[in-house]
Amino acid sequence: MNQSVIARRRFLLASVSLMAAVPTIGCAQAYSGALPWSANANGSPKPVDPAGWTYFTPEEVAVIDALVDRLIPADDLSPGGKDVGITVYIDRQLSGPFGNDSWFYMSPPFQEGYPGQGVQSPVTPAQRYRKSIAALETYCHGAYAGKGFAQIPPDEQDRLIGQMETGTLQLGKLSSKAFFQMLWQNTKEGFFADPVYGGNKDMAGWRMIGFPGARYDYRDWVTKYNQPYPLPPIGIKTHPDWS
Amino acid sequence: MVKTLPRKDVAIVGLGWTGSILAYELTGAGLDVVAIERGEWRDTATDFPPAWAPDELRYGVRLDLFQRPAQGTVTLRNNMSQTALPVRQFVSFLPGNGVGGAGVHWNGMTYRFLPTDFKLRSHVTQRYGAKAIPDDMTIQDWGVTYEEMEPYYDKFEKLAGISGKAGNLNGQIQPGGNPFEGARSSEYPTRPTTPTYGPSLFAKAAESLGYHPFHVPSGNLSESYTNPLGVTMGQCSYCGFCERFGCGNYSKSSPQTCVLPALMLRKTFEARTKCNVTRINLDNTGKKATGVTYVDAKGEEVYQPADMVLVCNFSFNAVHLLMVSGIGTMYDPTTGKGTVGRNYAYQCDSGVALQLPEGTHLNKFIAGGAIGMVIDDFNGDNFDHTGLGFIGGGNMGATVTGGRPIQQLSMMPGQPSWGAGWKKAAKESYQTVYGLGAQGSSYSYKDCYLDLDPTYKDPYGSPLLRMTFDWKQNELKMSAYITAKLEQIAKAMGAVSTHAAPRKGNYTVTVYQSTHNTGGAVMGDDPSTSVVNKYGQSWDVPNVFVFGAALFPQNHGYNPTGTVGAQAYLGADGIVNQYIKSPGALLHI
Incomplete structure (x- = not known):
């Protein structure tokens, strides 16, 4: 077991004890005394499975x-x-x-307004x-x-x-x-x-169009004014190296 | 059966910028503080790490981080003779939701209002005469001066690590900064950001026309920085996913990156999430708040007693809470009497699209929300309005915030709108079409106001807030004038074609314009024309304080957050150094 795995486990244990210290009042969450966080816990998107149809006939x-x-x-x-x-x-x-x-x-009543009032x-x-x-x-x-x-x-x-x-x-x-x-x-x-x-x-x-997608760091290209950006796009979960 | 909890010294409604600043200052003064937040807990690593923060569909288009209209919305009409209808989808403005509030998804442009903005009515009257102000225009002085605000602006900029270049340091004009700004007591805490290509072209063109370009004071940091609370931020990576998105880099100033890591260590602070405050409770005199009532995620009603209530939610939600709680007198546009809901204003934005020569590589995807170059030559009263037929102006310049293809693929008018022709135009435009923007002032009027809708209700049974608002001739003339100036700069950038789009017609909620909704609970020094004093303290219920852009007597040609943050620190100073020692009205009339 390498050091990083041990460190990760320590972190997980620490975060478990931290989470346990969070009381609930009704359904609300109450946070006090520490910064609650749990890396990547909330909402990593699940890639769509292209097989079949979920709505269309x-x-x-x-x-x-x-x-x-x-x-x-x-x-x-x-x-x-x-x-x-x-x-x-x-x-x-x-x-x-x-x-x-x-x-x-979506509460009624639905009335036709003028266009500037929106859908x-x-x-x-x-x-x-x-x-x-x-x-x-x-x-x-x-x-x-x-x-x-x-x-x-x-x-x-x-x-x-x-x-x-x-x-x-x-x-x-x-x-x-x-x-x-x-x-x-x-x-x-x-x-x-x-x-x-x-x-x-x-x-x-x-x-x-030449959009590089989710690259997220362009610091090395900020002042390369008017020069084509050299790298191909990457997606959130679609970098060629990740498959 | 309402559940009653143990008393707290302070109950804060909404945990965004002002809520977190007030909580930090008041726990520091020894008070026991609970912040009650409608949305969820949010932090960088849990909610928007770089692994999935750059997701245009989820955050930019579907608006994952924002208030959902199903939670509550407003109704809109342009004038009092119309029937207001609910804003069923947010498009024109996008209120925040959850811990951090709008401070999570903002761009980070952090301006100070001009010294003349704070005494607008007196200044205009003095320079141009009372007749320069239209009869139905209800602009007024703020009840606080720039000089009084300065130390608090300085404090907020240091909290947020703002990157910029001073233009006026203790009265000395500085090269490269904004020469029109009020005197600053110190330089920005971090150096200015490096402009990307489009803004560099704008700065050169503006300078060639004799204007004074400067770096947008930026909450996207140019370098790493540790603030006075001991919290460290990183350098902005120019990712191009800023407004509407959370920052995965810890480089955009926000409650998460600047305040919460220090605040959450305080044992006397508690953040309570997924609790929607439905009213502020008053005692039988109606002059004293006893706490707040909220509905938690299970739908249970809870009463939280508190000695002070701080209203720190988004501007029009704050006004709504005062109205449904019966704090202050509702504004009546027919008599001009009453104050709550009075002087609602917005931001009169416009733009110029320009096409640069074929073969240009703008690389607009290399961008930050507040990384750009702007001028103030046509803002506020920085230019002579004699004979122009309007007052006001706007900050303007090159502030494109990304090259995200669903929402930021701009093309010149007249291109094919779909099919093979659209594809060809999209490819050609992506690197060659740029947009300049003007952020115009929006002054207040007798018949532009907020009240309660007679028909539509929120999920808790309260009437929705009703917005009655339209553009007036003064603002439309202002927009036409400054947008024409902006088009001249666009031409000097080497454009092969330009298209100016000044603000025209009636106000509509169908196009994104700005989330700078202001007023409705304005500050001032006269209780007959203001809801709160300069500390944010209610004239009617002195243990209720209101913070945020609802306090603006009218809106000026800048983003509001710098002023919102500064005023929060001014309010905190009043509470800590005066109110705690002697609770009661801080200013007497």
Whole structure:
């Protein structure tokens, strides 16, 4: 057993005794007489397992795959949205706290205000995706002889996305513009968020623009003005040396 | 059945910058202090170590460290004829949550307000005449002067290890510093930070136009530093994950890095987390607080008796607590009478985007939250306002805080918004598009105020705070003027194109602007126009003190934290050296 392991055990014992000294009052924590800390204890992100779906149905997956492949098309700058994992990313977000708006103030009454008062809808992101995708499919089936969005030609897909962006496409009762804005924001997140969340596969989004990711220390490059940064990106848990 | 706990000398509501400073000073004076915090315990190693602190989605986009609107929010309307609706998602401003409060996720820009800011109404009246102040503008003097504040600014800067270069040392103007600042009694505790490329271009251009660029006084430290409490901080690594994030390097000034390691060793201090204070209890005279009532995480109601109550939570939450506790008289905008909720103000920010030539490598990801170059030539009354049709101004300059791709990938207007064209523009813009910012003053008005919403309630059954606020002509003219000056500097930086975005139209909560929400419990020397005196002491209930930006009579062209910290030390001085010896009103009218 080397010294560092012994030191670590001593530390763990010390922290256990310290934690035991923390009384609780009701459900609250009371801290006194020492600085309570437990290294890395709170919230290391768990990487998304890309297998399977947690929210989308297979039919919905096909539509989102097609949408994100037009929003972020494959070209010499990066692979397409589907291949970098954006559908996986959105699926996992919709089954988490983002999907059901659980962090937001969702008490009624819901009233339409003026735009500067912000979002006033009781419709959660998960519901918005489900309803908007279904309405888009209904529209496509009617307009394209029974074909779904994923089956129509790319320039037709782009035309419909453009109509959603301006809000001119009617998608049931929900605003197609609001759906586009959410989808495009989530697509950018899936392209650029740390790969632990299921998108940005192989850090493709970061490589496209030259963002070095989670390097966290640039002191040696601060005064190298106007010179290209030489190192490739790393993610929170995706450094090549760590696998 | 409310559970009653043993009495404490002092109950502090909220354990951020002001709560931790007051707790340290008052335990040092022998008092038994409990700080009651709504959020969780937070510290660097446990909560935001370098291993996962640089996570843009979690902290920048999903706002993991902030108050969640489900815990409580505000309602907003632009004017009194409208129906206020709840801010269901925080976008325009982002209140902090948990131990450290907004001191965890701030950028670290640590300014002093100008000497003329502290006597704004008298100064403007004297220089331009009373007519220069619009009839509905309710700006006022602070009830404290810069000279009185100076030793406390100095104390806060030394606590936080602020990196900077003095511009006025004991009345002597210093090269490289801000020549407009009030006289300082000492140099900054640590040397100024090294500018990154964008700010270096700004400084050169500003100087070529005859302006006076200086380093942002920074709570991202240029070198390691041990503060007077014996706590040591490290050097900033320019990681580019500062505002909205906790610092994994111990190099951003915060309650965690500057106060708590010393405070927590004090046996007479206790921090109690996950407890939401719902009201301050008063005795039957209504003139004396007896303690606070809070709801713990299990939903149980607890009464904590205390001889003094210090309201140290975020500005509008502090105002809300005074209102629901019945401390002071509610402000009535139709009569102008009453004080609680009066003079709510904000920050009138604007910006200029600029495109540098192809092949430029800005490397904006090399950044700190407060590492930049700015000028004060168009701030406050540093320039002659004769004939301009407005008063006020703003600090402005190059303060890009990172190159985080989801939120900080800026492009010039007119680029494709998605698809292959967007990808190409994103790649080209990332290294060549820069943004300059202006932080404009936001003066107070008769009909911009806080009160309680008639419809919406928080999870504890209290009415939400209602915010009635809009931009006025004075601020919009100010923004147009200073943003045009900023665009001239952008052009002198060698830009191939520029795009100025002065503040326009009505106030909206849909775009991030600033978390510098001020006023509502303003300080002053007249109880008919202020809620507290210069020590933060309530005129109505003298054993209640309020701290933070709620005390600002109006907001000036700077980040507020330096002034918030300084005023907390002024209040602590009043409590320790006067109030403890003789409890009661510290100032008599």
